[in-house]
Amino acid sequence: MAETRLAFKAGRAFRRGSTNFVDPDPTKGAILLQNGEDGLLHFIWKNRSNNDVEEDLILFPGDATFAKVEQSAWGRTYVLKFSSSDQRHFFWMQDANGSRDEEFVGNVNRLLADPSIVPIWYSEGYNPNSQAAGPSTSTSAPAASSSQAPGSYQATPEELARIRQIVTSLGARGGAPAAEPEPEILLTDVLTPANLRPLFRSNPELVQSLFPHLPPDLPSPPNVETLERIVQSPQFRAAVRNLDMALRTGLLGGLVRTLGLPEEAGTGVEPFLRALQDQARREEGGGDRMETD
């Protein structure tokens, strides 16, 4: 019985004639890496509409790599390419949430290089590209040594247990994506009009202090309605979404410094919010102030 090592949603893309264009095929599919009954690693593409396996490639260690297609404007196109031939298979990520692309792709390449490895799944809040030095700044990830090279990672015993659990659940579900993430905080759920409206209504001083941060070329002078309009606008929501995604890369240390926050604040959404709460406390001038009323 074949053992699924990892699986994720992906569609195929095909070269357009002899051009350099690759067109995505909309068929819903999944890439699965399985240890076959033959003892070999199989790179499989399965059609999710009818569950048919439409591609089944046997790959020996080092035969192939799974690389990002940098020239793809869409950004989530990958190519399986072979060391010994010109063969190319193109794929595109089909999970609406792209924040785990790197994780999946990293594991694909690790398995392609050495099918005996255990896939590495990031725990909540952990990002191996984080610039944070010293103990972990996220709530549940184990401490990552600051001397580690980005991208390399040694699992702790707790994580190995979790990884074993995930791999088992992968097999049981027959290829479904890995265990559910624990509740995260999305900035887009924090800065909702519903959360902001009461703030505007009850805080005229805050409202005034916000005006200088608004676009300087508004057609008419701002008021509370302007604020409400802006926080509901697609442009503002896109900016919040972008900031959320950017924070998740863990690479915003430099940017958050310009806001008077420590570098750790740029390593994720929760660190960012915690650092903001610290900053608020400091600006209010008291360390004993209770955060909730």
Added chain:
Amino acid sequence: MSGDDDSSGWQLTESDPGVFTELLKTLGVPLVVDDLYSLDSASLAELQPLHALIFLFKWVAGQSSEPSSGGQYDPEFPGFFAHQVVNNACATLAVMNSIANIPGLQMGAQLSELFSFTQGMDPQTCGMALTSSDWLREAHNALSPPSAISLDGLDLPRTSEDAYHFVVYIPYAGSVYELDGLKEAPVRHGEYSEGGEGWVAKAREVIEARIATYPPGALEFSLLAVHDDPIPRLQEQLSQLQAAGHQSEASELVVRLATENSKRERWAFENSLRRHNYLGFIHALLLGMAKAGTLDAVKDGAKKAFQERIEKRKKGEAMDED
């Protein structure tokens, strides 16, 4: 993959009539772009004289490079036609293709020079000339958020909104032409008659035929109309009517002018929102929440919302892409 997918400093813009109209203003072109919700005679009549139609649709896999029904490639097309060389520039490219062939069009000096420069160029070279034009790129980028918070270097997943494609329909030398920056040449769709609705009647046929080739509901598209700015004309008509004492007709025009002006104000508001970097505003909002003592409760609410979404997804079809 084609090397022309590199963004070359062109940022992604929204395909909104307000954005297109602002771009035209920057180029010194006195035309306006409006959403067209219907191709019926009444809707089109309001926008005459109509200079070009832009058909936007989500890129569907398997797009063949054959011209759509009824058309033929015209590689000898003597007018302006540029290939799409950089994906992010597609909106501006569509605007260029839609206005470059309008006879006697008023425009700013830089655009005029650019059109002279590209005269006689093949579509690929023409596209590259547009893409290498610094001032044009700056005019284009002015309509999207400043790159301080641009994510191009961070390798982040893009949303599916990026996949819009633009096709321009124009009248040229008595025929309706389709200018598609991803096709090898303009497509000639046949002659139109000058009377009545003119070229738009033929264009309507062609566009409706194209829409009909997709299964119902499979194609997400919208239509934009490039036409003269109606405000000067309406204002002149209004003064004439008022001078002649035709009060009721004058008040109708007042209403139309008011509607048009409020739309322009909305566009100006949205464009100023588009150009803005929200980092400072977001910081101030979160700080404000923290100081008001509500951030903890909000964070808990956010965690709950996230959890609820996961539960919903588990219950629903697990493998569908949003």
